Amino acid sequence: MVRSHLVELMRRHQLRTTELARLANVNRSTVAALTRDRATRVDLTALERICTVLGCGLGDLLEIVPDEPRQNDNSPTAGAT
Template identity: 50%
Template sequence: MIRCHLSTLMGRDKLRIADVARQTGLNRSTVTALYRETATRVDLPAVEALCRLFRCSVGELFEVVADDAQVAR
């Protein structure tokens, strides 16, 4: 499972979804899906825009974590 740390980064910088959408030029629904971790795909330009805004690497924005089903195997 891929975990998105957008909400943590936004909290750190005290930004709202509307602020991130405005500053990156991303659609608000894209930012909301990443914030709520309901996104099923993300375009590379969106990842780049978010990394530039938060001055972070892709690894700081996204993290691979084991699913509970995978751990039980």
């Protein structure tokens, strides 16, 4: 799973979703999806623009974390990668 640190970065720069979208010239829904960890596909150009506005690298914005096993899944392969 990919986790976004956008909320923390926006807070540090005192930016709201609409302001960041305008400054980065990306769709507001893209920024909103990233803040909620709901983005499934994001254009690399959009990520680059967001990082440029925030003065950060891609690794500061996004982090890969292991998926958590489901509570009700008792199969032997649950959570296996």
